[in-house]
Amino acid sequence: MEDKKEELAKTSGDNDPRIIAFVCNWCTYSGADLAGTSRMKYADNVRVIKLPCSGRIDPMFIVEAFKKGAKGVLISGCHPGDCHYISGNYHSRRKYAIFRNLLGFLGVDLNRVEFSWVSASEGNKWVHIINEFTDKIKSLKNGSNDIFKK
Amino acid sequence: MSRIGVFVCWCGSNIAGTVDVEKVRDEASKIPGVVSAVDYKYMCSDPGQNSLRNVIKEKNLTGVVLAACSPHMHENTFRKAAIKEGLNPYFVEIANIREQVSWVHDDKERATSKAVDLMTMMVEKVKRDRSIDDVKVPLHKKTLVIGGGISGIQAALDIANGGVEVLLVEKEPSIGGRMIQLDETFPTLDCSSCIMTPKMVEVNQHPNIKLYTYSEVTDVSGYIGNFKIKIKKKARSVVEKDCTGCGNCWNVCPMHKNVKSEFNVNLSERTAIYVPFPQAVPLIPALDRAVCLHFKKGGKCVKCYEACGPKCIDFNLQDEIVEETVGAIVAATGYDLIENSLYGEYGYGKYKDVVSGLQFERLLSASGPTEGLVKRPSDGATPKTIVFIQCVGSRDPEKGVPYCSKVCCMYTAKHAKLFAHKVHGSQSYVFYIDIRATSKGYEEFVRGTMEQDGAIYLRGRVSRIYEDEGKLIIKGADTLSGNQVEIAADMVVLATGVIPKKGSDKVAQMLGISYDKYGFYTESHPKLRPTESSTAGIFLAGMAQGPRDIPESVVSGSAAASKILGLFSKDEYEVEGTIASVNEATCVACFYCRRVCAYNAISGKDIKDRSGKLIKVVANVNPGLCVGCGACVNACFSKTIDVKGFMDDQIYAEIRSLSV
Numbered sequence: 001m002e003d004k005k006e007e008l009a010k011t012s013g014d015n016d017p018r019i020i021a022f023v024c025n026w027c028t029y030s031g032a033d034l035a036g037t038s039r040m041k042y043a044d045n046v047r048v049i050k051l052p053c054s055g056r057i058d059p060m061f062i063v064e065a066f067k068k069g070a071k072g073v074l075i076s077g078c079h080p081g082d083c084h085y086i087s088g089n090y091h092s093r094r095k096y097a098i099f100r101n102l103l104g105f106l107g108v109d110l111n112r113v114e115f116s117w118v119s120a121s122e123g124n125k126w127v128h129i130i131n132e133f134t135d136k137i138k139s140l141k142n143g144s145n146d147i148f149k150k
Numbered sequence: 151m152s153r154i155g156v157f158v159c160w161c162g163s164n165i166a167g168t169v170d171v172e173k174v175r176d177e178a179s180k181i182p183g184v185v186s187a188v189d190y191k192y193m194c195s196d197p198g199q200n201s202l203r204n205v206i207k208e209k210n211l212t213g214v215v216l217a218a219c220s221p222h223m224h225e226n227t228f229r230k231a232a233i234k235e236g237l238n239p240y241f242v243e244i245a246n247i248r249e250q251v252s253w254v255h256d257d258k259e260r261a262t263s264k265a266v267d268l269m270t271m272m273v274e275k276v277k278r279d280r281s282i283d284d285v286k287v288p289l290h291k292k293t294l295v296i297g298g299g300i301s302g303i304q305a306a307l308d309i310a311n312g313g314v315e316v317l318l319v320e321k322e323p324s325i326g327g328r329m330i331q332l333d334e335t336f337p338t339l340d341c342s343s344c345i346m347t348p349k350m351v352e353v354n355q356h357p358n359i360k361l362y363t364y365s366e367v368t369d370v371s372g373y374i375g376n377f378k379i380k381i382k383k384k385a386r387s388v389v390e391k392d393c394t395g396c397g398n399c400w401n402v403c404p405m406h407k408n409v410k411s412e413f414n415v416n417l418s419e420r421t422a423i424y425v426p427f428p429q430a431v432p433l434i435p436a437l438d439r440a441v442c443l444h445f446k447k448g449g450k451c452v453k454c455y456e457a458c459g460p461k462c463i464d465f466n467l468q469d470e471i472v473e474e475t476v477g478a479i480v481a482a483t484g485y486d487l488i489e490n491s492l493y494g495e496y497g498y499g500k501y502k503d504v505v506s507g508l509q510f511e512r513l514l515s516a517s518g519p520t521e522g523l524v525k526r527p528s529d530g531a532t533p534k535t536i537v538f539i540q541c542v543g544s545r546d547p548e549k550g551v552p553y554c555s556k557v558c559c560m561y562t563a564k565h566a567k568l569f570a571h572k573v574h575g576s577q578s579y580v581f582y583i584d585i586r587a588t589s590k591g592y593e594e595f596v597r598g599t600m601e602q603d604g605a606i607y608l609r610g611r612v613s614r615i616y617e618d619e620g621k622l623i624i625k626g627a628d629t630l631s632g633n634q635v636e637i638a639a640d641m642v643v644l645a646t647g648v649i650p651k652k653g654s655d656k657v658a659q660m661l662g663i664s665y666d667k668y669g670f671y672t673e674s675h676p677k678l679r680p681t682e683s684s685t686a687g688i689f690l691a692g693m694a695q696g697p698r699d700i701p702e703s704v705v706s707g708s709a710a711a712s713k714i715l716g717l718f719s720k721d722e723y724e725v726e727g728t729i730a731s732v733n734e735a736t737c738v739a740c741f742y743c744r745r746v747c748a749y750n751a752i753s754g755k756d757i758k759d760r761s762g763k764l765i766k767v768v769a770n771v772n773p774g775l776c777v778g779c780g781a782c783v784n785a786c787f788s789k790t791i792d793v794k795g796f797m798d799d800q801i802y803a804e805i806r807s808l809s810v
Contacts, residue, residue, distance in 0.1 A: 018810045033220045036249030044255040044264050047271070048246075049804050050221075052728070052796055055746075056780030064802055069810035085779035086664055086684050086748035095784065127254075 017071030017137045019046045019130075022061055024054045024088070027078035027119045034123035042127040043134035046074070053077065055088025059099040062113065066147050072112045072137045074129070079117040089117070109149045111140055152183035152277045155211045156269060157202055159193035159218035161248055166191075168252035170262040174217055177266045181273050185209050194224050199231045206235040213241045213276035217269040219248040238281040240727070240795060243272040267808060274803040282727035282794050285773040289375040290477040291718045294319065296367055296657065297482035299327020300700060301692025303349050304707030305480045305714075310358035312715040317474060318353060319362045319381055322412075324430035325350050327484055328693075331413060333514040333522075335700055336564040337595035343429060343517065350431040362472070364436050370660050373751075373774030374687030375477045375723050383470040387423070387437035392462035395433030399423045399454035399463060409441050411519075415509045417527060418519035423454050423463075427517060437463070478687050478714045481661060481671060482707065483654040485693035487646040488543035488550055496539065496644060497615045502528040503622060504615065504642040507561055514568050524572050526641055533576070533640030536569055537624045538562045539612050540582040544647030551668060555647035556697035559586045562645045563599040570603035578605040579637055581612050581626055589699070608635060615642060648697050662750040663688050670696045681709040685749060686723075686774065689713055728795035729776040730783065737768040737790040743782035744769065751775035752782065 023029050029050050035042065051057055054077025062073045075096060077089040096115050104110050114133050118126050156178035160166035171189045178187035186209050192198050193216060205211065214237070216228055221244035229239035245268040255261040291314055295306045298320030306318045318325070329335075330350070332342040353359050362381050369380035388399075403421035410416040413426040420426070422442040423435045443451035444465055455463045490498035490506055497504045503526045505513070516522035526533050540562050543550030559582070566578035585607070587593045599605045610627035617623070621638040628635050650669035658665045663683035664672045671690045674682040681689050689710035692703040717723065730743075734757065744752040755770035769791060780793040792798055 018808065020805065020808060030222065033222060033246070033249040036220070036253035039253055041256060042254055044251075044257065044260045047264070047267055047808050048250060049271070049801065051780065051801070052793065053779040053781065056783060056793065056796060058784050058798070058801075061801060061805060064805045065808075068805055068808060070808070085777060085781065087746075088748070088779050088781050091746055091781050091784070 015138055017045055018069055019072040019074060019134060020065040020070040021046050021048045021074040022051060022057045023048055024077040025050055025052050026084035028076040030120035031118040031122045031126045035126045038123050040123060040127045042130045045134050046130050053085045053088035054092035057092055059095060071147060072133055074114045074133060076116045076118045079119055107148045109147060111136055112147055152213060153185045153209060153211050154183050154213040154273055154276060155186040155205045155209060156184055156215045157193055158189040160191045161219060165248050165252045168258055168261045169247055169265045170258060173262050174265050174269055178269055181270060183277055184273060193218050194227055202231050203235050206237055213279060215243050215245060215269060215272045215276050217245040217247045217265060220246045240282040241276060241279050243276045245269040245272040271804045271807045274807040275800045278800045278803055284727045285725040286722040287375045287725060287774045289718060289721060289723055290475050292476045293478045293714055294379055294476040295480040297484055298325030299482060299484045299692060300329040301703040301707035302482035303353055304704045305691050305711045306353055306359055308708050308711030309714055310356045314718055316359045318359055319365050319367050321366055322426060323364045323436035324426050325353060325363060329700060331508060331511055333511050334568060336560045337591040347429045354431045363432060373772050375774060377476050377479060379474050379476060381472040383472060385467040385469050387463060387465055387467050388435055389462040389464055390434050392460045393434045394460060398457040400435055402453045402457040405441055405443060414512045414519050417509055417512050478717060480689045480691055480710045481694055482691040483651045483657055483694040485648045486651050488649050490644055490646055492549055493542060495614050498644060501617055501622060506644050506646045510565055510643045524569060532573055535577050535639040536641045536643060537637055537639040538566060538578060538580045538643045538645060540645040542644040542646045545583060550647055554586060557699050558645035560592055563596040565643060566605040567599045567603045580605055580607045581610055582607060648693060650694060654694055661688055681706060681713055725773055728778040729773055730771045730791050730793045732769045732771055733790045734768045736788050738788050739767045741769060742785040743791050746781045746785045749775045749777055
């Protein structure tokens with residue numbers, strides 16, 4: 001069943017990519033909330049998964065997201081120095097830096113993974129990142145299709 | 151089998167205007183495990199909450215999903231409602247379809263589809279929720295205060311007056327810290343020792359304060375409410391209970407010309423057995439074994455012992471370790487001055503008459519080496535002209551520190567003022583970058599130094615100081631007039647910037663609190679939690695956090711005290727249950743989790759068989775320290791450690807629910 005779905009996603013040509021965002025509870029999730037309270041508008045392709053800290057984001061989550069048909073994955077936490085848990089965002093950054101190389105080695109188009117810092121006061125930055133990232137993925141040669149580079 | 155209730159909130163038209171709430175409700179009812187799906191205008195209202203409670207009761211729900219506003223808004227509201235029906239509050243999950251759907255998207259169909267996704271995600275999560283109990287930690291109602299300066303003293307007194315026992319630990323033989331070294335204090339010019347000594351005496355006499363001077367905290371373990379500490383009482387060589395503070399011992403000590411007095415910042419000498427200053431609290435001398443002839447010359451000199459009436463000098467006393475348990479700690483370790491020798495061009499160390507601000511305090515002080523008469527260190531003559539240089543080391547990223555030391559503008563203005571009062575007909579020059587005088591009465595004080603006391607303020611820096619025919623020649627710039635200036639002065643005072651006390655980083659490492667790149671302790675939140683360290687139960691006060699003046703230090707000491715008294719107003723400290731837990735069956739004790747834990751929450755635990763034989767060691771999470779960030783989960787190779795409320799299987803289920 002699930003394989004079929006994936007197959008379907010690969011062939012669908014409506015260029016409507018699914019984006020999964022893994023965000024921390026304290027900064028980015030609150031920043032996204034602020035975009036809402038400020039009634040800013042942004043692309044509706046993103047689905048947010050809330051975690052306590054960006055340090056909790058396991059690289060395997062990214063793999064799982066791609067496996068389940070996501071065409072873009074965003075990771076976002078508190079700015080360096082602002083982590084609610086002192087150093088979780090540094091762990092996240094290091095892990096990501098290494099894991100990104102591995103994804104590239106596997107042939108994943110690295111335009112499809114994005115890492116950012118969004119603070120609780122940066123509703124506009126969240127909007128900007130989501131819109132840019134969505135546009136970027138839509139503009140990729142494979143668009144909503146294969147996540148691998150051809 | 152899960153019995154889940156989904157509640158879709160309209161939030162008036164806030165959600166219902168953009169999201170087809172009925173569609174969300176209908177989609178919810180199709181998900182396996184969902185036994186009830188309803189929509190309602192305002193779930194947070196009393197009738198809304200009552201309907202939630204009714205459904206929990208009637209359908210015997212095992213989980214609740216609210217598709218509503220942000221969890222940061224009403225998660226607590228709904229959790230409380232669940233508790234009332236006997237459902238563990240952690241079985242309540244929120245799908246944020248207002249802040250992150252209806253308010254940010256326009257297309258109703260697509261917004262609805264996103265709302266369905268978020269709702270489904272939370273249903274999958276709540277299916278895998280476990281009952282979580284909040285952790286209660288007993289509180290040992292005793293406090294350790296590290297540092298006997300003004301902020302530590304203030305904290306100790308406030309806590310002790312609140313009825314809680316305090317252990318005040320000071321490294322030096324007397325409490326008093328930096329403040330007792332000062333002459334008069336800005337902007338009121340009240341004498342520092344006049345306002346400080348009564349407080350020091352109060353500390354010594356307070357029934358709730360146990361004072362440990364000439365002592366250091368050597369070990370801290372445990373967590374909020376239950377810190378196990380070790381205090382090293384350095385061997386004073388004096389039996390404290392018998393000493394009367396008469397002074398016979400230090401009066402006969404032959405080492406009176408050889409040891410520089412720390413208290414007078416090397417401007418005078420002290421003996422080997424000494425009290426740092428006459429008003430020391432406690433008034434009990436300490437014998438400095440590093441310089442004492444008895445210890446250096448194999449026991450030959452016993453002059454102090456012979457002179458001592460109560461015979462309380464005991465050369466054989468050893469360091470003593472005291473073990474205590476406390477519930478909270480205040481770190482008030484204070485500050486040092488930047489090394490002036492960094493500034494060779496100012497001639498500090500080369501010319502005796504170039505002194506630091508703190509040395510000048512001692513020259514002004516009635517208890518100082520000159521008994522309050524301003525005299526040059528070189529020849530004892532009264533200086534007629536003094537040049538003050540501000541920002542020595544501060545605001546200088548190249549050689550010193552980039553930050554502003556905050557107190558130097560004010561103490562320089564005070565020095566110039568006191569100099570004018572003490573030496574009539576004298577002249578001060580002050581080189582400055584900016585004048586920062588921002589507290590109550592400060593600007594007026596600096597103005598007074600300029601206008602009434604005639605100090606000449608020159609905006610600019612000094613490039614060089616050299617000696618010529620008994621005078622110090624200061625070459626500098628006056629950037630306001632655009633001229634180079636050259637002043638022949640009798641003395642130069644460097645307004646040296648402040649840095650954290652030497653060794654305060656070691657204290658931080660021992661306490662497990664964080665500090666910035668300069669070594670100042672960092673607050674849990676710089677604005678909203680300015681007195682708390684990153685570790686629960688450890689509070690901060692005074693200059694150890696960063697440059698501040700006396701009133702601010704006092705405020706921070708009191709603030710730490712009020713936090714601790716608040717903490718101790720209950721018998722137990724409640725910690726949210728969403729913390730890490732270890733599966734002891736699969737843990738291989740690699741302790742990668744411990745390496746990434748910023749809170750020192752992970753330790754080793756021995757697993758023994760019935761006969762007491764060690765089988766293996768596993769990681770163990772201290773609930774008093776763990777905050778549930780989950781950094782350890784990603785470090786764990788054997789997938790042994792997981793954080794409650796955000797377990798791996800839950801996150802994967804959320805991702806899977808988003809399959810396209």
